[in-house]
Amino acid sequence: MSHPAAPTSLEKLNKFSFERVLNEDPLTHSLTLLGAFPGPAADRVQAIVRIEKTALDPDRGGSFFGDNGLVKRVTLEESTDIYTWLFGWLPEERERDVKINVICPATEVHVHKYTKQELVMVRETPELYERIVKPYISAFPSARTQWVENILLGHSEQSKVLFSSPEFLILPDMKWDLTTTSSLYLVALVQDRSVRSIRDLRRTHIPLLSAIRREAERIVKEKWGLGKGTLRMYIHYQPSYYQFHVHIVNANQAGMMSMAVGQAHLLDDIISLLEIEPDEGPGIFERMTLTYGLGDQHGLFKAMHTASA
Template structure:
């Protein structure tokens, strides 16, 4: 959201005025749904997701049931819908995320869409991807810069290292912070010179190692989770072109962003940089990447035009 836009009020009354227009996508296994509509006369995406149940509160939840509707009874199997008694101190039932105003890029990103495998050679990167990144609207990174500059979400920062080689660690919006098994953090680097993993060189090895060690120490101190329970990875293509690292508990339910093709383990990137020549393009810059790309992605038509996507 640009600085000229008036702050959005988020309350039960404001959300009640949301007018849905269509479902963008939904996942029944996780109780997640993205809905496009209008809020305060602005295009808005609302993401509703059932929160993860804390294991130690199972007994409390069962004692707090208000009503059951048994719709399958075939001993030994039973299925029922349940309603909880509304109590102010119990865990929330829903996690709600709001994107307002939602851009056309946001709408495409969260819409259900067909995906195709792309083969991106260094030549394809130069011909298609680099121009796309150069044309990326920097205003879309305003929320990142606000975090790095300490203007937003300062109370959510778990770790901050100042300087050009600095970075911050904070909870990702995908984590409701109720279940350690669903732990999801994001590391944002301070420098604006690294837009994707293709920009990494051997000179960045100290930065990446510093991120890894800070994540391990911070997660252990704050949440009691050991380094052997964490996945640290980088997306390619990323959702936004400011280098960041994803930190996810190994028991978290795999999402599309954790699958082969898009997720690249941080340790693997460090190893490839260690094997790269000290001068000239790194292995990461010279490498061919194969990854899934949605038909609504801004790169799709360019990739199709240069034959990076094949249609059998």
Template sequence: MAETAKREGDAPGENEQDDAKIKRLKNDPNSDQGNGDASAFESPLSGFKTTTVLRDSAREKNMFLHGKLNDQEAVIILEKTPIREDTLFELLHCSRFNLDMSNDIYRTYQLQPPAHLNDIKTTVICPATEKHVKKYLLQETYLVEETGEDYRTITLPYIQSQSFSVQWVYNILEKKAEAERIVYEDPDQDVGFVLLPDFKWDQKQLDNLYLIAIVHRRDIKSLRDLTDMHLLLLSNIRKKGEENILKRYGLAASKLRVYLHYQPSYYHLHVHFTALSYEAPGCGVERAHLLSDVIQNIQMDSQYYQSRSLSFPLRADDNLLSKFKEAGKL
């Protein structure tokens, strides 16, 4: 992770300079931006003004921005897309190469690929809440060990006191949004779920396959709520999720990592399916719980996740961390 400081946005006069630069690009007949056709350059982010760079990573080739989009708080995530094997011929034969250095058997070039091979995946969250901004801000992290009693007296009251909206989840379940992205659905309201690609996956290669199974039931917040009453649900997700990933993408169950997060990023039960070869964010032992382990643990003890201690990371600015400190748990 690149070392990143909080960087302030535009200095006085810079916005005007940016506007002038955009106009030049739109009207430049030699520009790649639509060959002088201003309509080809219209951007849904033309009204965005950067306030801070929340985080960036040279290794992961991404950047997280906070600012205003048409006077609303917004977070924008920029990610360089992976190089795909099916584009290699065009990449190597149709790109412009500028030599940087040559020394004996070593040469380095700046490669400028055709525009359609130079994608940057862009995720926009607008209007963004303070929680969204904090989520992407580079911060110190602490490992919290939460007992069953801690959950009941600290975590659960905190969750209940907050207005964590999952309306976007209900929109998916009700087909009001992202219906075209659903790759499989079991409509049963007790053991059913929808399976759809996570936004982290570009759906162009299997090496970083990432899908999410979101349950139809709305009464299960997290791992802590699961008992033997939910074994049919969990087994159904595992079985049908793996079957449909094999059918659609040709990836066998032995090539998948299937797990739940604790703490989850949103409080509506969902299960992650990722390619085993992909080190997805949050797949480490401090947060990920394999679905197969969860099923076996509940089979041994129905109250397993109500009684056992669970460890999870919290960022320095997380209000839940403050609650644990106030209770003398850290």
């Protein structure tokens, strides 16, 4: 069930009151805007709108040039909890041109997350994890992962699910246009709520991680004809939300900051590390020092930057 202020049509999108640009990314051809939509009463509901150019189809190479205009038509892709995803057209006769992601209502936490950030590299020792990061994860508001919970419980996006088992689901990520295989982007959501990040992984999770890898390879082979070795599967640390998930993208996809060293850990490498974990004693991810980039708007930034100085 979407929020009453969620813009599920072009008419509602046109009521967006622009406040400022939060971020501009020439690499992904995207703009992230802060503003508001009319609320159910006379109030305004703060919102973030991210406009992203969809992948260009090489088969339509001769049709990209011509008169450009503003968005003329949109279709609703999905609206669940505070998130809404739409596709937009410029001239209506073209392929859909832009993907529009909306967060409404957007909290100040969302505003910080989507504001352009300066990164610093921090070294998270097991001691810092226990003292700073683990309490932060435990206090992470459940409202920020309600959209994930809705999917896991079968309340939303069920028509998109490509694989379902008691352990995990695989479905397209909201960043993918669902059409262009060169930019294929799927996500595996794990049902076990006790696994929040790679810090919680143990040797006993190898069958789960191996099953995700196996099913992802099977799905892309059967649906899109992509053979072995065509996928890059990875896990973020720190992740954007603390419900364990695996990113599954076309191995030839380039330029995604989320695949950078210091955030993305290859699923194959994680499985290999767990395979050499001792049967007794602390797990390997309990004992490791993890180095990663942290944005200056992140909730952990001040404490971790100070501790790492």
